[in-house]
Amino acid sequence: MSHAPAGQEPRWRRLPEERPRQIIDAALDVFGEHGLAGARLEDIAKRAGVSKGTIYLYFPNKEALFREMIRQKVIEVIERAEQQPTAGTATEQLRRHMHESWTFLRSPTFETIFRLVHGELHHFPDLAAFYSREVIQRSTSLTAQIIRRGIERGEFRGVEPTVAARMLGSMLVSHAVWCSRRDFFQHVAAKTDAQCIDEIIDFYFHALLHAPDADHGAGTRQA
Secondary structure, X not given: OOOOOOOOOOHHHHOHHHHHHHHHHHHHHHHHHHHHHHOOHHHHHHHHOXXXXXXXXXXXXXXXXXXXXXXXXXXXXXXXXXXXXXXXXXXXXXXXXXXXXXXXXXXXHXXXXXXXXXXXXXXXXXXXXXXXXXXXXXHHHHHHHHHHHHHHOOOEXXXXXXXXXXXXXXXXXXXXXXXXXXXXXXHHOOOOHHHHHHHHHHXXXXXXXXXXXXXXXXXXXXX
């Protein structure tokens, strides 16, 4: 049995209020290393510095632990975005939202969760439905609300907000995945994260904003 240095209690004994989050952090690491199906609560407990019995005080099973991990690591990010003030233009709000989304999508946390979701959740239908409802649908709805606001204010052309939000989400996620494996996806190998998000923003706003007046453009060229 391992012991903490003399005069120092183990972290989980000194900070019991932090125990659930320590377990969640350990679960993210172990799920990332062994997968959801292959991870054992014993391994998570060891990584967190608690007993297996302590985990059961907070989470009845591995599936409940996964749900809470998603709530703390992903849904809390969405909730903070939902609480952002709506002051300023929709263009400013959407640009900020895209930058914040990109920062999260390029984090090691998302990289691990993405592998779990796309590699294993088809074996866990209840968890797949939970993730679809609480993460995918909710984040899409958030983006669609900003786009809808821009349409109502005349900033964006009359696109279908949910479709436009889905298109943006797919671009952000796919580029985040590519950038996490630049050795494999050579088309982004020479680009920084900042360059990638700038390209996405530039392309997306060209698709979303009103097209320039053709006659006015022609008149300008003739002059």
